[in-house]
Amino acid sequence: MSLPVSEEKPIELYVNDRKFATFMCTPEYLKELALGHLFTKGIISDMFDINIMNACDELNTITVTLNKDIPEDQFDVSNVITSGCGSGGQIQEDIENNSIDSNLSVYDSLFRNFFVDMYNRSIKYLKTGGIHSAAIADSKELLLVREDVGRHNAVDKVIGASLIKRYDPSSCIVITTGRLSSDMVLKALGAGFPIVATRSIPTNLALEIAQKTNITLIGRGHRASDKIIYTGHERVK
Amino acid sequence: MSLPVSEEKPIELYVNDRKFATFMCTPEYLKELALGHLFTKGIISDMFDINIMNACDELNTITVTLNKDIPEDQFDVSNVITSGCGSGGQIQEDIENNSIDSNLSVYDSLFRNFFVDMYNRSIKYLKTGGIHSAAIADSKELLLVREDVGRHNAVDKVIGASLIKRYDPSSCIVITTGRLSSDMVLKALGAGFPIVATRSIPTNLALEIAQKTNITLIGRGHRASDKIIYTGHERVK
Numbered sequence: 001m002s003l004p005v006s007e008e009k010p011i012e013l014y015v016n017d018r019k020f021a022t023f024m025c026t027p028e029y030l031k032e033l034a035l036g037h038l039f040t041k042g043i044i045s046d047m048f049d050i051n052i053m054n055a056c057d058e059l060n061t062i063t064v065t066l067n068k069d070i071p072e073d074q075f076d077v078s079n080v081i082t083s084g085c086g087s088g089g090q091i092q093e094d095i096e097n098n099s100i101d102s103n104l105s106v107y108d109s110l111f112r113n114f115f116v117d118m119y120n121r122s123i124k125y126l127k128t129g130g131i132h133s134a135a136i137a138d139s140k141e142l143l144l145v146r147e148d149v150g151r152h153n154a155v156d157k158v159i160g161a162s163l164i165k166r167y168d169p170s171s172c173i174v175i176t177t178g179r180l181s182s183d184m185v186l187k188a189l190g191a192g193f194p195i196v197a198t199r200s201i202p203t204n205l206a207l208e209i210a211q212k213t214n215i216t217l218i219g220r221g222h223r224a225s226d227k228i229i230y231t232g233h234e235r236v237k
Numbered sequence: 238m239s240l241p242v243s244e245e246k247p248i249e250l251y252v253n254d255r256k257f258a259t260f261m262c263t264p265e266y267l268k269e270l271a272l273g274h275l276f277t278k279g280i281i282s283d284m285f286d287i288n289i290m291n292a293c294d295e296l297n298t299i300t301v302t303l304n305k306d307i308p309e310d311q312f313d314v315s316n317v318i319t320s321g322c323g324s325g326g327q328i329q330e331d332i333e334n335n336s337i338d339s340n341l342s343v344y345d346s347l348f349r350n351f352f353v354d355m356y357n358r359s360i361k362y363l364k365t366g367g368i369h370s371a372a373i374a375d376s377k378e379l380l381l382v383r384e385d386v387g388r389h390n391a392v393d394k395v396i397g398a399s400l401i402k403r404y405d406p407s408s409c410i411v412i413t414t415g416r417l418s419s420d421m422v423l424k425a426l427g428a429g430f431p432i433v434a435t436r437s438i439p440t441n442l443a444l445e446i447a448q449k450t451n452i453t454l455i456g457r458g459h460r461a462s463d464k465i466i467y468t469g470h471e472r473v474k
Contacts, residue, residue, distance in 0.1 A: 003456075003465060003467060004438050004456070004465070005438055005439055005440055005441045005443075005444055005467075006416065006438060006439075006440045006441070007440065007441055008418055008419060008440030008441060008442040008443065009441075009442065010328070010442075024418060024419060024420070024442075091247070128438060129437065129438060130416050130437045130438035130439075130440075130456075131416075149416065149418060149440050150418075179243065179367050179368075179386065181245055181261060181386060181387075182245060182261060183261070200366065200367045201241050201242055201243060201365060201366060201367030202242055202243075202367075203242055203243045203244065203245030203367075203386050204242045204243070204244055204245060204246075205245040205246065205247075205261075206242075206245065207242055219240075219241070219367075228240060228241070230240060230242075
């Protein structure tokens with residue numbers, strides 16, 4: 001009998017031949033993870049910014065060569081993204097002059113379906129528990145699901161995948177099993193997603209950021225009757 | 238009606254007049270948080286290393302003056318501990334020549350009680366959900382409980398509190414609601430706790446570190462019948 005554990009491995013991300021970050025992550029969908037991370041941090045604005053990208057699970061590295069230089073202060077050797085960690089900090093700077101402009105609206109009744117569907121497609125969670133899931137939905141259905149031992153990594157992976165598939169963020173919803181702390185909402189803001197739904201709840205700081213930047217936050221989204229729409233009610237019909 | 242949210246606030250930690258870290262945390266028990274963080278990172282080895290310590294919730298700062306200098310490389314302006322983040326990295330260095338020496342043993346049947354007791358004393362969780370709890374137990378009973386939006390912060394708080402109360406780490410157990418990723422186990426190792434129990438499960442990397450450093454890891458600890466003892470079975474009788 002094998003004991004239930006989640007997979008966690010340190011993966012180094014190199015950008016333009018320099019170490020950019022270390023993910024403590026579940027080592028799958030590594031390109032999506034790196035893309036989502038760079039996109040939510042505003043390092044890349046689309047796939048055209050990528051020249052070459054390689055992910056090698058055996059060498060535990062992802063290497064990205066961009067078609068442009070990136071600011072020196074974005075490199076930081078201590079930039080370790082542990083299994084539960086986002087990029088944090090600089091909140092004021094991130095939300096100033098940054099707001100979501102989107103007319104997306106979604107039927108209230110669909111949210112529970114999104115969560116049920118995500119649960120059923122969370123292979124690792126169903127096998128072992130102890131891992132986070134994230135998904136992207138449009139106004140009708142769930143489009144893709146990814147899992148990672150870190151809630152931020154799982155969200156980075158679905159955002160990276162949606163970048164590859166050329167989904168329009170302004171028409172999509174980020175679904176997550178994780179608590180919505182400030183860094184989770186900043187991630188959605190950086191990538192341009194108007195709605196974030198969790199089966200958990202947000203923090204007061206996450207809520208404040210969502211209000212200021214016009215993001216719809218939904219908590220307890222898996223519940224049919226007592227889902228909570230915290231902000232941006234106009235997007236739920 | 239007030240909506241359920243968790244409290245999250247950026248709190249700056251200054252050590253010897255220099256910025257050491259930023260916690261994205263639930264702003265209570267701030268001294269314990271700082272102490273636990275510095276202790277698990279090996280910056281302080283006991284309370285005698287502390288000269289003066291102040292925590293000001295209004296100014297969002299904790300200031301610590303030590304009776305000694307600390308290595309330059311421990312200061313890092315980007316050292317932001319987000320609500321889900323530990324200190325990560327340098328795993329090999331941390332576990333080399335570092336192993337837990339303790340004869341603590343605990344009755345198998347007690348673990349469920351610890352979790353039930355922790356749950357009943359998790360005031361914020363009972364009110365809103367969406368927050369982590371941690372606790373310290375000895376071989377008989379739960380000694381204290383703390384809550385934080387970050388699973389690492391909650392563990393830092395109970396470890397800091399146990400330092401203030403002069404509990405002997407080698408006779409105590411860390412109980413947590415959070416997943417046991419590598420950084421969580423490194424935290425217990427740094428502070429000298431021989432047993433870590435979670436209601437969730439560990440990662441493969443956390444398990445590997447526990448095996449190498451002689452830490453007992455227990456998963457699904459809240460369950461009476463199918464608790465999982467991953468490592469260090471000899472400490473459970």
